[in-house]
Amino acid sequence: MRQTFDETTDPSFGAKHLPRVREQLKAQGLDGFLVPHEDEHQNEYLPAANDRLAWVSGFTGSAGAGVVMTDRAAVFADGRYTVQVRAQVDANQFDILSYPDDVPTYLARAPKGAVIGYDPRLHSPDALAGLRRAANKAGAELKPVEINPVDAAWAERPAQPQAPVVPHPDDYAGETSASKRARVGQGLDDAGADAAVLTAPSSIAWLFNVRGGDVIRTPLPLAQAILKADGSARLFLEPAKVTDDLPSWLGNQVSLETPDDLPGAIADLKGHRVLIDPAQSSAWYFDQLEAAGATVVRAADPCALPRATKNAVEIEGSRQAHIRDGAAIANFLHWVATEAQQTLPDERAIVEKLEGFREATGALKDLSFDTIAGAGPNGALPHYKPVTSTIRRIESGSLLLVDGGGQYLDGTTDITRTMAIGEPTVEQKDRFTRVLKGHIAMTVVRFPAGITGHQLDALARLPLWMAGLDYDHGTGHGVGSYLGVHEGPQRIAKAVNTQPLLEGMIVSNEPGYYKPGHWGIRIENLQVVTPATPVEGGERPMHGFEALTFAPIDRRLIEVGLLTPDERAYMDAYHAEVLDKIGPHVDDDVRAWLEAACAPL
Template identity: 50%
Template structure:
């Protein structure tokens, strides 16, 4: 099977052999991960879609792929309209499309190891009104036709030492045990890979760009735990680190272990755990208790050691990016550079730190019209030459033992147009408005999102993605539970109060289809703020990312005096903090880019 059309035909043939009229193919794995290993990339293999969020539904005569506004253009470029309907969410839904296209009496299959229970129940209820039945499959039919499917990564676990984690794993497990006592539960099932990595102070490399290992865990009310992971991943140092209180099992033994809770209560996070885990516990006579993963908030609220680690990682990473910005400003106008060559050069600068573990996501290296795709991923086929008259956008990050980074900058190749400068400056105004926000405890990201959009809204403009996401500590570059996004925006999740120690991105943007894209992204730390004469402690943001903005793109006439002051102060800090990490030529260039803006 050499084409995606062949694969779609093969899946339909396979469904017929197992008496199914359709099947749902999500982009996730059995851990509900955002980024998944190559073995779980079923959606990309079937459709050709390379985005990081989506789903597909296949019927005998129709098929649809579901994406949100971030991928409106990308999905049309990568997925054949002759075979697939393009369906936007949340305007429409998987259940809504199936209800309108599946015949009465249809049996639609789903893999219970790839969907949360809540989603399945919503779909089941909606489809029942159309006499359409959802059927859990024991074996995924995509896997049956994916003959060269990659095997899961065999990479070993590594220890995240307490000197970087800040808190011992035993202390974290004891806190979970205390929580279980309060909830009157006997055990907590942990399926989210970043939760397991944080809880046990281990890391891995089983998922590209995210330092986690394929595993499951069960934490008991006495503070002991069972960790399910392939034995070949466990070296002597990891076994010693985990200690006797953590019993080790092969990952393949996890499903059977769930049947051993008869008469007991097991806490499970319904947002982070697939339906099959709930089903297995209940089939074994256990009672499931739907509760949020108790590690989520402590993991998001970085401790002082993790904050110090991120500061160090951010400084080192920002210096590498600054070296790149000087290089691209010089090399691109002379010609011969492409999106791929630029991304490779930035990777070399990061590797020269000697401490880079991995990128934190696939670098978005986009010039001209490709920049208008917020989640563009350059390939050999899409690679464009970087030419004069374009805006070049670079969104990238690194994984270091002491922190995870993510930042975006835009570089004009040659002189920018007045429109480009106007749009960039409006994005900058929104970025500053969020960076300088002061707000009370209990404020959510959804309440702050409008600050970043105000200057764009005033010009009748907007952007179709969230403004900010949480960032892990040598973990996932997209970490919950907090987000800065419009209420109801895909991926925004429920409103979550911002708390001290959380690290979030600040990344408003503007995208002109077929022309260019603009995004300015720094990482922010939520910090307490005492206001003189105030009656309550407030919260504010401290900007962690230190890389120059492009002064050639700033229309100072659009900035207020306070906004110009923010830019000048930020650039003064950038120049001062990065100077010791740069050679004389890079330092001289940086100082010129960080000169005060004209009044």
């Protein structure tokens, strides 16, 4: 079972640690200290030992930041965590502000001459640049520290995870590690680099075809690696994580070393051109490389793009994982449509029910993220999670939004469904159908090579825009193959993204609508970019999307009159495919319900 901070923690949990941190600030001559959510590997999800922001503040969201000054403190959280952050953080001790926009604003108000410390192991150079500009504006100084004041104050800090690192068979990976290393190494050579320093656990897991258990919700090993242009590599792992079969799995071109060997290995790069990602790797590595006399080549993680473009084996694995997961979802939706409509359970019971159906597959390795279940007004918070003070029961006449996913050896899933509890209102049906129209548009679109997710994003929003409506989150994120449920570099959002959508990339399709204080709607499937093929009568080959997620969409919430004939035909075809793929994997009573849920509109 994962070790993490209890999300029902009393707000005094974090506040009581502030005096201890301030003692450390005084000892180091600091007026403040930056506390990012990210750890030494820039992870989204953290082992308990690295969840410094949670220990300092009590806030356990997957994104955010903190600043501790000698006389005040602040926690920064985005709109996904509006309810959660106020339930977990003592507002008498912390200002609760918006992330990320308010962080530089807060630093820009620092006292003139203030010295604010930061741990260079926890911040990327790109992130630090903006924070340093804000501090300089106030006449304050950002100063790197050797000893992290939070770590020094955290006497009861848990031990670092030591989960075994195991082979991820080629039957799932679809390409050997040697082939990947040769391919990425050639890319380094083409870029004029002799080597690359890799610090992202997802890249290391992908490159060496290994998986671990150091990070909750993602099967990652905490490690570092140096890859050379000839395909050889040095992999730095705690010895306790090295399983008996790992050395032979890695082969003779990979030397297994310990993290204590890493500084010496960086020193060995003197005189070499070394590629490292300034958005992903921490400032410490850049400082060490420059001190060693290496020439730093600032460029994107060379594993990121090949990791994102899935091969045929990974895509087929994702299809199979989604069928398995889809059966669990069908069982859950059947329960919501029958028993739950009568018993009106609370959100925590709903989460446990869905997770139970996933566990019953016998193939679940972990959730891909903590399950979101929002009843009524809580569903209007896009990434709400049930915490003690806010848990609600579902109510007749409202909506239930559930977003969850699973980690399976052959794929990672992520699905959102919104369900009517009782009879839906006219307004609920109108908004749901507009979200559905945007979802369909993002499914059936064809697009030429070079198109980015940013350029497609408006298609999902147009039916809402035409009614003066919108949503404030992105439309789609990349998804890994038994790796992170959030994976770049691709995404679909209003924000500009220069990465084209390439064949084999898996993205989510999740438009939504949220009525604050009442209910929320989101429909999410995963889909994969298909090869560019000719269009009848067209002049250029076009990419498209293949749906991976198969589960019924609540027909009671669809206002059929708002759909075009093509949209109705799409829904009927999609539901027919759901029944065909999922029907054989559920019991007779669920199959009977599924037939009705997937009936033509």
